[in-house]
Amino acid sequence: MRKKILALAVIFALNIAIISAVQSFSHAEAAVYKKGSTGSVVTQIQTKLKDWGYYFGDVDGIYGSKTVEAVKYFQQKNGLKIDGICGNETLAALGISAGSSGSNTSDNDVALLARLISAEARGEPYEGQVAVGAVVLNRMEHPSFPNTMAGVIYQNGAFSCLLDGQFNEPVAESAYRAARDALNGWDPSGGAIYYFNPETATNAWIWSRPLIVMIGKHRFCA
Numbered sequence: 001m002r003k004k005i006l007a008l009a010v011i012f013a014l015n016i017a018i019i020s021a022v023q024s025f026s027h028a029e030a031a032v033y034k035k036g037s038t039g040s041v042v043t044q045i046q047t048k049l050k051d052w053g054y055y056f057g058d059v060d061g062i063y064g065s066k067t068v069e070a071v072k073y074f075q076q077k078n079g080l081k082i083d084g085i086c087g088n089e090t091l092a093a094l095g096i097s098a099g100s101s102g103s104n105t106s107d108n109d110v111a112l113l114a115r116l117i118s119a120e121a122r123g124e125p126y127e128g129q130v131a132v133g134a135v136v137l138n139r140m141e142h143p144s145f146p147n148t149m150a151g152v153i154y155q156n157g158a159f160s161c162l163l164d165g166q167f168n169e170p171v172a173e174s175a176y177r178a179a180r181d182a183l184n185g186w187d188p189s190g191g192a193i194y195y196f197n198p199e200t201a202t203n204a205w206i207w208s209r210p211l212i213v214m215i216g217k218h219r220f221c222a
Helices: 002-029 040-051 065-077 088-094 107-121 126-141 149-153 173-183 204-208
Strands: 194-196 211-215 218-221
Touching (some): 040 065, 040 173, 107 126, 107 149, 107 173, 126 149, 126 173, 126 194, 126 211
Antiparallel strands (some): 194 218
16 A cells, blocks of 8 residues: 555656646747847847838847837737737747747857858948858858858858958957857848958959949948
8 A cells, every 4th residue: 555655656746747847848938038138039020120110220139128119019010919028929920930049050150150250240230240141151052152161161262361360360249149140041141142342352253243232341242
């Protein structure tokens, strides 16, 4: 009888542990972005809201007062709870996956791309830094370039920063954010596979590439 009671107690304890684990997991999965949040998902929120005419501030990955007001405006227009917080329902209405934080991206990929962005676009507008990262990723998908990040970045003659020593300089903090945003799918370059600074370019061929967009000092081209 004592053995039976002990077995039932063990089963009860296991059930409690499983329920607690499930509840903890569910709570962790409930994505919430609010004032003070930062990162690539916040950048996606701002980008969507800006594209749709709700947000007029900078796309900087920082959930500030302007982002809160834009989210409230979006929620009001779409029949959502008006609290200025992006929970799962608001994220879904924006077409953003609650799990799109980029956690599956290799830390090595982020670090390598950030180093390239910092070396090539340090001092450029944040959007221009993301665009440089996007060019690397666009090349990985293009048949004319290597299909790995290291292959694209270290391709002979591809990036001048590997020749002039800039690649080995300390990496700017913004470059890490820009790398994550590019890896999460933000492409301000519009699909470009080339970019250059017209003030310093010495290669006549690069001017033949069709212009897609100008961001900061860089021309991004097809």
